[in-house]
Amino acid sequence: MTERLIRGRVLTFVAEPKGIDDTAAWRYFEDGAVLVRGGKVVDTGDYADISKLAGADVEVADHRPHLVLPGLIDTHLHFPQTQAIASYGAQLLEWLNTYIFVEEQKFAEAAHAAAVADRFMDELLSNGTTTAVAYCSVHAESVDAYFTAAEARGMRMIGGKVMMDRNAPDALRDTPQQGYDETKALIAKWHGRGRALYAISPRFAITSTPEQMEMSQTLVAEHPECYVQTHLSENRDEIAFATSLYPAAKDYTDIYARYGLLNERMLLGHCIYLSDREISALAESGAVGVFCPTSNLFLGSGLFDRDRFDRLGARWSVATDVGGGTSFSMLETMDEAYKVLHLQGQRLTPFASFYRMTLGNARALGLEKQIGSLHAGADADIVVLDSSGKSAMEYRMRTARSLAEELFILQTMGDDRCVAEVYVAGKPMKAKGKRATAASR
């Protein structure tokens, strides 16, 4: 069994940093190493200690002076929108109708879905993202393409077939029964196969009839082991339309609550215009609000109020939301998150940012034992970051005086050019990803 010793400046979190000086929240090893065997972390610490645990034929990957972190995690994006990023000029509902519902129809063709799925996984990896939660299209074959591409790379990926039975073109509509049957079959096929995990995915209240919401409720009750994902309160016109379709609901959140969908495995994209009552309902159920800063700015949606989530005790995570989001990079995403919070007088420290992309998002998924940190026994999903990956960064970095400053520069100026290597279950993927990308162009 191959043993690999990954050497560099190792940073991993054990708790949410409560302030810039909360050094108890992370472990940092200036000359550090992660020993990996059989796809798992054997142990992490100072190189001098960890190297003693390695066998004689260990492969050493010396990444000094780069940073070694747990692989980044993206908790919400759309794999069929890979080629629809940067679609001009519209807010949510017009953008969906003009661009997205046109693009997603292409996924009726299995070959197209397979090609995009390969490219999608390679984009994630080249940005240092080793786990993501994605929507597939309404076509069951798109889910097969998605998990097949993830499996080929050994990635822990979460996803599901979007269910939508109204307010969309005919070619993108399923029926409540079809949505149920196909989701059931896909759960049986994929959930727990290798590293795959399934997310039951009613797109949002606007595109599901009450009958489809009932079917979603049945699916969630029958499969409490699966995730549930949808969208909530992203845009004012969306809220008015959704609540008009469900007049008995107290508010948008209550639509999902009435169908029993809120639970600690539920991820709700956006959550921008929620009342305190709605955030408290999320808090009570353990459901997670997903902050998608590049998307919220690009679609002109609004500003996620992180402090209100924290004050009311609700869970939240971060995500790219490609293709409303404009980048696969979690670094660029956190750069925009910082700005969105800053505009509202809220602080996001560099340590809190790197916590959120790793352990924070892993906790949001209930997967903190497996991913998001480099503790002994964790899956060896690892990213190596070069904080001088761009020339302007290298110049700026010369004046950095602390790890906090370095992380902030990395987040503010960095992108995929700063990803020196990425390991999936202990295997280096960066060079492989590049080859696959070139071949499929």
Ligand code: GUN
């Ligand atoms: N709401 C419903 N579907 C979508 C989508 O594909 N992207 C975004 N940003 N919001 C949505």
Ligand code: ZN
């Ligand atoms: Zn979305």
